[in-house]
Amino acid sequence: MVRITEDLIRKRAEHNECEIYSLQEISLHQQGVERIEHLDRWCRDLKILYLQNNVIPKIENVGRLKKLEYLNLALNNVERIENLEGCESLKKLDLTVNFVGELTSVEQLQQNQFLQELYLTGNPCTDYDGYRQYVVTTLPQLKTLDGKAIQKTERILARQEYEEVRRKIIEQQKTYIQKRLKEKEESERKAEAQEARTGAQPGFDGRWYTDINTHQSDSSNKNGEGGKEEEEDEEYWKQQVGYTPESRLEIQKKIEEQKRKKEGIEEEKPKKQRNLFAEDGRPYNVNEAKLDFNLTDNEDDNVLLLDVAAFRYMDTSLMDVDVQPTYVRVTIKGKILQLHLPEEVRPDSCKAVRSQTTGNLLITMPKANQVVKPLKVQQEEKKTTRPTEPPTEKSRQAFERLEVDPTKSKGVDFAAITAEKHKPAQQPFGTVTSRPAERPNSKDFVDDLDVPPLM
The missing domain is CATH 2.60.40.790 (Immunoglobulin-like)
Structure with missing residues (x-):
């Protein structure tokens, strides 16, 4: 089984930079832990502790955790509530799916004044008649039991019937304790029978044989051992057993045994070291x-x-x-x-x-061997100049350019954009409307004022 060690705690304390002394929350669930130890000395400042889904049979070594507020022990083998008086700040206790049959052990939680939530779902004590009334009356500081809020009227009614309910609880508790004693005796007998079966030598019944054929069959028996183990494992997982702390512990051991077998079938072979140098010291490629x-x-x-x-x-x-x-x-x-x-x-x-x-x-x-080389001098290219010659007709023609009338150019004169606004608007066909010219008067024309002007 797994024990709580310093290395295990440091691995689970990565969120706290692997520091143990200042750890306030840690989760050790599904680790196969069989006992609570060292936490009260190494992690004094713990506030939240997760220990669900292990095989812890007893609550112990948590009395020094004065700052502990939440303890989760669901899916374990706890049979009795104890050793929690020192957890002064405890507010929530989860014991879901355990084997708490001694319900009177709840009375030890009366000293935990700040306890507000308690979970006992899935325990044998929840089947007792008057279970809820007894717990509600015994622990007046509780506000929630098994996820259900405790009403004031419920507490008053439970207190009125407390004496009768407590007497019934004690009787049912005694019956359960006797049942547990029988289960323990039966599990011990099975364990002894299993040890006797595995301890006996296979194939030897106390008599000696001189038949040679029996030795030939030994090799075939060895080859069939692997198949027999698989058959035994299959039968083990198919058989029906009672749900007891012993059966859970046995199943956990079986799982760990199979895990070790799988890891031990093929051990990791060391990597082959490649030779990087020859015998004479010459390096290989x-x-x-x-x-x-x-x-x-x-x-x-x-x-x-x-x-x-x-x-x-x-x-x-x-x-x-x-x-x-x-x-x-x-x-x-x-x-x-x-x-x-x-x-x-x-x-x-x-x-x-x-x-x-x-x-x-x-x-x-x-390179180690330096080579002295002359500096490369870049020789400037000499510019070759031709003697000046008088311009010929061909050279003149080469430099002749076509003269263009600037008025013919279609370029836009941006400076004259505003001036064009004052020009008269042109009709679509390009004609410009203008006032017709007047005909000159004849020599014999007499301007008579009595004649009205022509309109």
């Missing part, structure tokens, strides 16, 4: 990562360039580069890329750069 690479010799700069096509979105922290005078090693996620260099390089002057667009890794390795 190894590409475990199966990455594309390009090793070039740049004679102009006297360096070796190694371009490794690393994964584009891989974090650079997963890469490691080791440059030695005769080889270079690139480790990517534990996979090695090692190359033997054609020339010796200077490891202290090497440089590794990674592209931000493609993710490629470029390693620049200066």
Whole structure:
């Protein structure tokens, strides 16, 4: 079974940066815990404690948790409510689906003045006649029992019948205790029979045989052991057993046993260590990562360039580069890329750069043997000039340009846009309306004022 250790608590305290002393909430559910221990000394500031779905048979080692407000022990093997007097701040206690048959142990919660919620659903004590009336009267500080609010009238009525209800509860409790004693005796007999069956040597009945054929059948029996184990496991899970603390504990042990078998069938084989060097010390070329690479010799700069096509979105922290005078090693996620260099390089002057667009890794390795080369002088090209020649007719024609009348151009004169507004509007056909010219008067014309003007 699993025990509560410091490593287990630290693993479950990641939300508190793995600090134990200041831990206020922890969840140890479904861990196969068989006993509550060490929490009252290591986690004094606990306020919420989850221990559901384990095989804890007894409430213990929680009296020093003065700040504990919520204790969840659902789906365990608790048979009695005890050792909670020291939890002064306890407000909620969940004992759903346990084996609490001693209902009178509820009286020990009278000292927990701040207790407001209590859950006992799924326990044998809930089948007793007068169960709710007894708990409501015994614990006057309760506000909720099994998820149902306690009314004031309900409390008054339960208090009136308290003595009679308590007497019935004690009688039913004695009957249940006798039943539990029988269940314990029966489980002990089954356990002894199981040990005797597994402890006996298979195939040996106390007599010796000299028949050779029996030895030949031993090999076939060994081959069939795996099948028999599977059949036994199948029969075990099909058989009907009572729902008792012993049966739950046995099932938990069976589950852990099968888990250990599965883990032990094939132990993790150590990875084969690849030889990176020959017996004479010469480095091998190894590409475990199966990455594309390009090793070039740049004679102009006297360096070796190694371009490794690393994964584009891989974090650079997963890469490691080791440059030695005769080889270079690139480790990517534990996979090695090692190359033997054609020339010796200077490891202290090497440089590794990674592209931000493609993710490629470029390693620049200066050679150990430096080569002195003359500087390249860029010769300026001499400008050739031709002698001046008198312009000929062809040259003149080459520079002749077509003269265009500026008035004929169709370009828009933006400066004259406002001036065009004062021009008379043109008719659709382009004619401009104007006043007709008057005909001159004849020589014999006499202007008579008595004659009215023509309209």
